[in-house]
Amino acid sequence: MxxxxxxxxxxxxxxxxxxxxxxxxxxxxxxxxxxxxxxxxxxxxxxxxxxPRDALAPEFTGADLSPVFRANGTFMPRAPDYQALLADQFAGYRLAVGGLVARPLAIPLDQLKSLPQRTQITRHDCVEGWSAIGQWTGPALGPILRHAGLSQAARYIVFHCFDDLGGTAYYESIDLVDAFHPQTILAWALNGRPLPVANGAPVRLRVERQLGYKHAKYVRAIEAVADLRAIGRGKGGYWEDVSDYAWYAGL
The missing domain is CATH 1.20.5 (Single alpha-helices involved in coiled-coils or other helix-helix interfaces)
Incomplete structure (x- = not known):
């Protein structure tokens, strides 16, 4: 086919x-x-x-980049701890990796940048009906989970974020197929420069085979879980819980 x-x-x-x-x-x-x-x-x-589990989303060339990569959702997290990190150019940022892992991690931004990196030019498709093509750079998520010693009991990876929507910190989740996909990265750069705040600085998820709301911005922590019933209202993501968005938003 x-x-x-x-x-x-x-x-x-x-x-x-x-x-x-x-x-x-x-x-x-x-x-x-x-x-x-x-x-x-x-x-x-x-x-x-x-x-196929390793089927790639289409990738493009520099000539295809959108003149402006549109931002939506939160443009500036109001959380005091985020504002403090931003004021210090994220020098104190630590990405927490926990839950069902043998070795919980707290990874500084500089260390994320020193890991093997993947750069990919992909199209972001928003459920609101617009698309944009951007170049993303960051380490693959899979090796980080392996290094943390992901438990055999883990089935989903949850992303907890700094941005606040209606009094609730944003959260999203993906299954292990997408978590270990080669194009699933923790992006810290957009079009060759550190992520702008409006696009999710310092780190955002890129899960290229899913719609845009799955690409969590402002990632604070990653949690490995066995099921999603204890996450938010039990559907696995903020918009899934409050507006009945589909949890699986595959393209």
């Missing part, structure tokens, strides 16, 4: 579920929500069955 036909088949099976995930007006009743969640689960299982 070609990439185009595969995506078309997945769209026919699950495209409606993704659209519903971004529109809580449609999923306004318990019956509609139940139908949506069932369709979302089917989409997830089918995509995992037909897509």
């Amino acid at each position: 070609t990439e185009m036909s595969r995506r078309g088949a997945l769209g026919a099976i699950g495209g409606g579920a993704l659209l519903l995930g971004g529109c809580d007006r449609i999923a306004a009743t318990d019956t509609a929500r139940a139908a949506f969640l069932g369709a979302e689960g089917l989409t997830y299982r089918v995509q995992r069955l037909v897509t």
